[in-house]
Structures are given as C-alpha cells and as structure tokens.
Amino acid sequence: MCGIVGYNGTVQAAPLLLEGLSKLEYRGYDSAGLAVVNDKTGNIDIVKAKGRLKILAEKTDDGRAMQGTIGIGHTRWATHGEPSIANAHPHYSDDRQVVLVHNGIIENYVQLREKLEKNGYTFYSETDTEVAAKLIHYYYQKYDHNPIETLCRMMYRVRGSYSLGILFKDRPGELYAVRKDSPLVVGVSEDEKHPGTFIASDVTPIMKYTRHVYYLDNYEIACLKSDSIDFWNIDREHVEKEPVEVKWDTQAAEKSGYEHFMIKEIHEQPKAVRDTINAYVKDGQIDLSETGLTDDFLKSLDQLYIVACGSAYHVGVAARYVIEDLTSIHIEVDLASEFRYRNLKLRDHSLVIIISQSGETADSLAALRLAKDKGVPTLAIVNVIGSTIAREADHVMYTLAGPEIAVATTKAYSTQLIATYLFAVEAARARGEITQEKADEMVTEMQTLPEKIERVLNDKDRIQWFAAKFANAKDMFFIGRGLDYAISLEGSLKMKEISYIHSEAYAAGELKHGTISLIEKGTLVVGVMTQSKLFEKTRSNMVEVGSRGGYLMGLTTYGNYSIEDTVNFTVYVPKTDEHFMTSLAVIPLQLLGYYVSCAKGLDVDKPRNLAKSVTVE
Helix, strand or coil, rough: EEEEEEEEEEECCCHHHHHHHHEEEECCCCEEEEEEEEECCCEEEEEEEEHHCCCCCCHHCCCCCCCEEEEEEEEEEECCCCCCCCCCEEEEECCEEEEEEEEEECCCHHHHHHHHHHHHCCCCCCCCCHHHHHHHHHHHHHCCCCHHHHHHHHHHHHCEEEEEEEECCCCCCCCCEEEECCCCCEEECCCCCCCCCEEEEECCCCCCCCEEEEEEEEEEEEECCCCCEEEECCCCCCCCCCEEEECCHHHHHHCCCCCCCCHHHHHHHHHHHHHHHHEECCEEEEECCCHEEEEEEHHCEEEEEEECHHHHHHHHHHHHHHHHCCCCCCCEEHHHHHHHCCCCCCCCEEEEEEEECCCCCCHHHHHHHHHHHHCCCCEECCCCCCCHHHHHHCCCEEECCCCCCCCCCCHHHHHHHEEEHHHHHHHHHHHHCCCCEEEEEEHHHHHHHHHHHHHHHHHHHHHHHHHEEEEEEEEEEEECCCCCHHHHHHHHHHHHHCCCCCCEEEEHHHHHHHHHHHCCCCCEEEEEEECHHHHHHHHHHHHHCCCCCCCEEEEEEEEHHHHHHCCCEEEEEECCCCHHHHHHHHHHHHHHHHHHHHHCCCCCCCCCCCCCCCCCC
C-alpha cells in the first residue's frame, strides 16, 4: 500500500522522484522521503517528512536541494510503528552503505531483528523495513559486496511480501529492485529530455516517460543503470523479459480541469463502459475468444465462485443476481479475505472469478493461488494489463477503465459490471439457456448504457443540492431488494469512505429484524427501487421507515412517478434491461457521496486511513 519510485539517469533525480510520488498519492500515505546519491560527495543524502508530500517538497526546495542523478522515493502507509520521521522511509544501515524503500510486510522481522542484534546491529525505528535494510547490509558485508548474491540470500530468509528499491553506496551508478507479491514495474525512458531508467509501484509515475514497462515477477531482481536494465532470478540466472506496452492515455492520469479526480472519473464512465463493451462485442455479438472461454467450457460449468474485495465484491454480488437469472449455474460470492481461509471444498466443473481493479490486491491474489492449487480454472477481471493477477489467471477479461486515481472507485466498478454482464449473456447463450436472438437483443441494450449514463450525469445539479442538506448527517441507510440490494451496498460504501458518515446497506426485507430500530427523526434512508417485481415491496418498507421519522430518498426509473407520494426526494434514471440497472442506478449514489464529501470540505480523492490498492493483508 506504500508507494515506491526510483530513477537512475542523467538529470537531477529528486524533482522527478517528487513528481513520481505525487502520482502515487492516491495509494494513501502518512509520511514520505527521498534518498539521492550526492554526485559531489558520493554519500547518500536522505530527507524525510511526516504528513503530506508538499512538506517533503518544501524541505527539499522541490527537490532542488538534493543534488544527484540517482535516487529512490517513498510514501509510507504505517503498518509497523506510528507515523513519524524515524519510521518514514527510506531506511538505511548504520553506515548508510545500504539505503532502501519498501512496500509490503516482512512477517518474520522480529526473529530477523533478534539475529541482527546478536551480530551487533542497533535499530532506530519500529519498522520491519529497517530490519530489511540491515539484513541486506549483513549479507553485503558477508558476500564481498556482491549485490546479486546479497539479494538472493535476503530473499531466502525473509517471509512476507515486499518490493524494494535499493541503493548501495559503493555502486553509485546502479539502482536495484527486488520483488515478491508486492507490485513493482521498471522501464527505460523514451523521453529525450529525461533519459534514464525508472522503478515504481505502478505505471502512473512512469507512463509520462515511457509506454513500455517490465513487470518484475516474484523473486526477481532488476539492476537499473542509466540506460539499461538487467534481470536475474533467485537462482542467480540472467532473465530475458519482454516489455508490456502501456496503452493508457497519459491525460487520463491528470485532472484536466476537474476539481477532483473522483468527479472526473465519474464523468469518464460513459467512455470507459463503451470501450469495455467494444473490446468484447464484434459485429453485434459477444466474442470472448481472446479470453479462452469456449462454448464447451461454459457449457460444462456447474459452479461459479466470485471472489473480490471492497467495491469489486459488490460487483460480484450484482453479478450473482444477473448470472443466476440467466443461467442454471450455482454461484457463491465471497470476500477474498474470507475465501482464502475457508476450508472450502471446490467442486468439479467450477470456475473461480477474481475481480480486482489493480490486479495486485493481496487477498484476491491469495484466493487466485488457492484456486489454482486446488486445480480449479480461474478467470481474472482486471483493469491493469500485466498485473500479477492477470499474469497468473488461466483466463483474463480486461476492463478498459484507464488509470483510476481517486481512492473511491467509480469507473473501474462500472467496467467490471460490464465484464460480468458480457460473461453472463455469453454463458447463457453458449449453454442454450437463452437464444441467440435474445443474446443479441441484450447486447444491443447494453450498448445503450453509455448514453444513458450521460443522461444521469446531466441531472447532477439536483443531487448536489440535495447532498448539501445532509453534510452534517451522522447516519445514513441504503435499502433495496435483489439487485437493488447490491446497488445499495456500493452506494453505502461510497458514502462512508469519502464523507466519513456512518452508512449501512440492508436488504429491505430485513428491516423488521432489528435495523428499523436505528431510524430516528431526520435519518436519511435511500431506497433503491429499479426492479419492477420488487418495487411495491420496497416502497412498503420505505413507508415503514417514513412513519418512524426517516427522511426518504427514492431512486427508481422514469415512469415510477407514484413513488413521489411516499418519499421526500426522488432521483430517476432511464429504463434499461433490468439485469443492467446497476450501471445506471449507481451513478446518482456515486454523485451523492461525492457532493456530501465536497460540502464537508474533505479530501475527496484521498480519504483518511484508506489506500487505493491494498497489496498487504
């Protein structure tokens, strides 16, 4: 969850490192630091700061105070030890011969620290990362300052997850990187004004300088010189790697005049949805040939396990309703953090679907590996090409959301929904559970979603006005049935994660089983009512809530105007095939969360205590 950058080139490193760290702010952090090899003294200069990146920029005069063309940078999310300058990265050996930055968690750091203390090492921080720095120093001294041998020995001893950027004082022209489970990409600059090589936790800091990157695999080492990169595996063998082309538009990682990334990304959803549909619909029909999901394979399925975290899990809940309605496949939806610890008996003729924006989510990756260990085929629905989950899954459906910077997902969620719709319709057609004509009809309707999302966005001013009324709310509740319950889950999460208002989603039929006791006068209750067969039942639940003093917002489709006799405020969305209603109904709830957060003056893109990509447990 920390952010790592590194540069080795011919221009001043520190300004580039600060710029790179700014691209990683969305990952969440509480402190930051830089280490640069001083080109005059040969020493490795280190500057750290607690708090926002601008404090580090001020301490270094925007990087100009640190002279040198090779360095590493870090934004820290505290795991071991409180946020402080002492615990901030980079960390170093006592003689500063070894300096490094780290993303991940070293699980056996206590035992390693005790071993190092017996060998005369002392520690200035509470972090597991300082242990890594001093363990590398220990092996570096023991194995004649051989960095490859040193890093291989370190990997033998360390348990946990890590990506490391490492400087050795006596190797001033080299920057090393090593990786296990935590993501790390490297690349050679294609920018004549900024020649050199880069490392980063993801592609966003690099894509300005190169569109071709290398993804380090587990237990691989990279040595970056100013104009080339060499790779080794843990067996000390040279490895040849092929670069992956980054097709994201660099402008997609900029605000482009919007106040926040989140509102920009909300408005990018029509394009992201359209691009994802077009990637898998050819001549009006779904084509999943690139994924390897054949008709025969889809026909053979008896069981689906959909596994994900956070908003991706909510996609899975929605997908369950859609796939179950269209096919006879039995479906379980699991939180990845629970799936990996269940003593689950995976059935034959099954498929495990892993949904992840980053393709690096630690629990989801562990679930994928568990499924593979049990011999069950896997399908990854991911946004990042070349990510670990994408590389390790048997089948991959890429979503075309482009880079998503705001911590609260919007367009990635919407494109994941599209991927599950495409899978559901194609599986139903292949199995003979819907006709080709019906499949074509559903695809045609799916292709209208981008335009309908734009219509919903055009109504955002009303939602902004309504949101301002509830900026001081203490509690909110979202209720619905069936697919509307799945929509409520995501709407509630959007509210709580960026507005810090306590918010819960409930299946509307469960109100009498305890939830209704939480309703007080003025409590906002959002009722989602897009499913025609469940409309009246949910409306009756809203009447129950209203009679107990709740303030009611209804979310339904155009034509259901009778709801205005029940609720205080109504948001309408266009009609579509009811299987696809999540794609439209979620938009007002994204906007509601966004505008409440803005009304409270909060940091919308970087909510407290949260990180964009959760790459540790």
